[in-house]
Amino acid sequence: MDLTLKRINKHFKGRTVLEDISFDVGPRELVSIIGPSGVGKTTLLKIIAQLEQPTGGEVVFPEPPSRKHPVILVFQDYVLFPGMTVRGNIGFGLKSRRIKKAEIRERVDRMLEYFRLEEQSGHYPAQLSAGQKQRVAIARAMIINPAVLLLDEPFANLDRSLKMETAGFIRKTQKEFGIPTISVTHDLEEAFAMSDRIGILLDGRLKQYDAPKEIYFHPNSYDVARFLGPVNIIPRNLYQLFGINGERGQQDRILARPENLVLEPLENGAGRIQEVTFAGHYIVYSVSLQDRVFTVYSHQDSFRPGQEVALKIKPYGEQ
Amino acid sequence: MKSAKLLLRLSPLLIPYLILFCGGVFLTVGQSLGFLTPLPYTGGTFEAYTQLFSDPHFLASFLFSLQVALASALLSVTAGTLLAYWVWKLPQRLQTAAIVYKIPLILPHIAVAFVVLIFWSRSGIVASLAHSLGLIDAMQEFPNLLYSGWGLGMILAYSLKGTPFAMLLIMALLLRFDSRQIQAAYMLGASRLQTFFRVVLPRIAPAMQTGFIILFLYSFGAFDIPYLLSESRPGMLSVNVYNLYFKRDLARRPEAMAMLTFMFCFAVLLIVAYSKIVNRLEDAERKI
Structure with missing residues (x-):
């Protein structure tokens, strides 16, 4: 049985914060809801955690949350009990259930x-680092075998270098304990790395809910595609230049990620390199083509500004 | 040279302290030992103390003062803690209205003593209310609360003053308390009572301790409320000192001073013991 959100609405002071949010989370699934800051992600978590009431709609649990199997929200800043040691914090839930000392230990x-x-x-x-605090907060929740685990911005307080490692750890832990988990975040890469399914929350609406790869390569709207990273729009009249044909050529426009475009040196080519930017493990090229500018990520650094090039899209299989 | 400058800068603090406080203590202790007395003193150096400690009335008074101070401080801190927690949990709008709790803070002690007297004496408002409601047949049947021998009137008056004071101290800490800790505790399965005792109480304990010690020492030695509401046997120490000083023979001045010295030493001892305990507790909590 899944945890299901049915048409959740939330109005606050005459403003619509969440509109018609519906999705489901499988029993062993890790789901991330991604959206920009202030889009109502935390409100959504609080509604699932029953700390806030929705204006409309309902959250249906496979088994109603109880004191024995509660919904636990791990706050962004963890909210550990400052007067208790790590051991005290982790054992808190068990002590509250009056479990014997030896067993708690x-x-x-x-x-x-x-x-x-x-x-x-x-x-x-x-005395703990942010990463350690987070592990205490998750351990404190996991020890009581919650019905659902909710993570509010699990990467927000971590150093850049620690984020990806943490994403891996959260995924491993979630699979190990098998507790349905919903995380809200605006850290895209980490969410992609750890989630079974991803929901894109924009302007209070859930725009798309799907597997990470589907979302990334087949965004269902320009807004979703744009939110996940820079994206180029190829209009129909340029299909020929980009080498687009077949089934793909039936669409009105094609959304192409910068890494899905390739540059080929070609004298009198339609494209002209405008700008070259070094970005670490890849090069960003701005290429003008007719009246448009396209962004291309490439590992080749052989192109120079002013150079004439052809611009192609990678075939489906190479994406 | 440097220390002279430092002393000079501290002088606004040091001079009143030396003259008023140290001078006062010196004179009190001196007179209790028979020096600098208004009448030439004929007894031995520690005679006033010997007399004091061999007097059963003094011992009874001391225990009575202790009991009144303990009861009123405990009552104030307990009520103050519960009320502060309750007010803190109110919605913001009501919290602003709850500011009325501060009113007893600006009332002088003597006024609060009168309030207690007017409400709770046998001819007071509560007695006449009970009478007109038919709960008692005659006003005289109203229990003699104020003069029952337990110091209830004083405990009540001190608690009326002390509760908002304790609230004030505790509210200051609660305002900095993250209410999500309570949410977290509930989510993890703690009951309301467990949450209060395990999560909230440790955070406000410092204010409770400080409030207790201040209120205890105040009610132990204060004079105004006992003067109005005290019973004569056993009386509060402060009233005994007053009587000895003003109403008895001038020759008994050393005894009055010995009693004052004793009260002072008791207060100092209590504070030393308190800070030792707190230090030990804080050692454990310093890491927080």
Whole structure:
């Protein structure tokens, strides 16, 4: 049975924050809802966590959340209990259930080991790094086997270098414990890396809900495509120049990511290199073609400004 | 040279302290030992103290003062904590209205003593209300709350003053308390009571301790409320000092001063013990 959101609406002070949000999360699934800041992501989580009431619609749980199997929201800044040690924080839920001390000790020990927090077990939250705090917060939730785990911006407080590692860790943990998890974030790469399915939340609406690859390569609208990264629009009249034909050629326009365009040196080619920017592991080329400018990411750094080139789209299979 | 400059800069603080406080203590202790007394003193150096400690009335008074101070401080801090928590959880609009709790803070102690007297004495408002409601047949049947021998009137008056004071201290800490900690505790399965005792209370404990010690010492030594509401046997120490000083023989001045010295030493001891305990507790919590 899935956790299902049915037409969730939320109005706040006459403003529509969320409109008609519907999606479902499978029993062992990790889902990310991505959207820009201030789009109502946290509100959505709070509604699922039952900390806020929706104006309309309902959240249907496979089994109604109870004290035994609650919905747990891991806050963006973790909200650990500052007066308790790591051990105290992780054991909090068990102690609240009046479980025997020896059993609490044993179960907390297992969590400390899994979350690599053994050395910090006696530390207070103020002595921990952001990554450690987050692991405590997730361990504190996992130990009571929640019905659903909600993560609010799990990467927001982490160093750049730690984000991807954390995404991997969250995915591994989620698969290990098998707890349906919904995360909201604006960190695209990490969300893509860890999620089974992704929802794009723009202007209070869920624009697309699908597997990461589908979303990335087949965005259902320009807004979704644009939100996920720079995108080029190829109008129909340029299809021939780009070498587009067959089934693909039936569409009115094609959305192409910069990495899906290729440059070929060609004298008197239709395109002309305008700008070359070094961006680390790839080069960004701005190419003018008729009255448009296209962005291309390439590993070749042999093109020079002013050079005439042909611009092609990669065949489907190479995407 | 440097320290002279420092002393000079501190002088606005040091001079009143030296003259008023140290001078006062010196005179009090001196007179309690028989020096600098208004009448030539004939007894031994510690005679006033010997007399004091061998007097059963003094001991009874001391225990009574202790009991009144303890009860009123405990009552104030408990009520103050619960009320502060309750006000803090109110919606913002009501919180602004709840500011009325500060009113007793600006009332002088003597006024609060009168309020208690007017409401709770046998001829007071509560008694006549009970009478007109037919709960009692005659006003005289109203229980003698104020003079029951337990110091209830004083405890009530001190608590009326002390509760908003404790609230004020605790509210200051609660305002900095992240209410999501309560949400987190509920989500993790803690009951309201568990959340209060395990999550909220540790955060406001410092204010509760400070409030308790201040209120305890105040009610232990204050004079105005006992003067109006005290019972004679056993009386509060402060009233005993007053009587000894003003209403008895001038020759008993050392005894009055010995009693004052004793009260002062008791307060100092209490504060030293308190800060030792707090230091030890804070050592454990410093990491927070």
